[in-house]
Amino acid sequence: MNVNVTTENTTIRYLPSDQVRTELGTHMAWVAETEGIVVITDGGTPAGGLVPSGLLTKTGLVAVSEQGVRDARAHWGVVRARAATDGPQGLTHHKNLLAVLVDQTTASALTRRMPVLAFDELELTGFALADGELVAPGDYAAHHGTTLRIRAPRQQESPMNSNISPIGPETPDEVIFEAMRETANRAAAAYMRAAEAATTPQAKEEAMQKMKRSWKIKSDHTMGREEMAEATRRLQEEIDALRES
Secondary structure, three states: OOEEEEEOOEEEEEEEHHHHHHOHHHHHHHHHHHOOEEEEEEOOEEEEEEEOHHHHHHOOOOOOEEEEHHHHHHOHHHHHHHHHHOOOEEEEEOOEEEEEEEOHHHHHHHHOOOOEOOOOOEEEEOEEEEOOEEOOOEEEEOHHHOEEEEOOOOOOOOHHHHOOOOOOOOOOHHHHHHHHHHHHHHHHHHHHHHHHHOOOHHHHHHHHHHHHHHHHHOOOOOOOHHHHHHHHHHHHHHHHHHHHO
């Protein structure tokens, strides 16, 4: 059974896999012209989709490979498997990218206009780390189509945290590094809260970039003593400014 659903100005078609394969060129053209989404079903259960390339780009994803409509139709099962294991597969006609074939997790995320968070290992210990990379606050589609909601740490900065012990000639490098690391950790958390509270896309992106910068500083072992001391002072000033704003 074919079903059309319109949500937030986007038309979503639910079609059986065999029908999509047989009329692949037609469905690719429809996706390109309408920016709609074709949800591919197996036995009535959603199992992937054809999505506009522009929609994929907006979520930070890209097609990992491309193939023409004839090859994709002839090797439909293989191409679908690649979309699930390797990533989005671009589908072209006369070398023009018309649609992208994605797996069900990605299709589900895109129909909900959610970014996809791909990871092998997720750590949730105050901060969310996907394969060691800091994840910005927000809602994401994760494995198996589930929704993962990342929130900033609730801990608020207090004036007590502004007291940085003086660093003198006798202060061990390890102590200086630990002071920098702890301050960078608090700065990253503060910027996560700023990103979560941002009211414009520009403000959110700026806070996210500063959050990532602060997070990288905490693991930077290349700095000298003076550089670490300066980074600690600067980060604390940023924390104080965020608290006062």
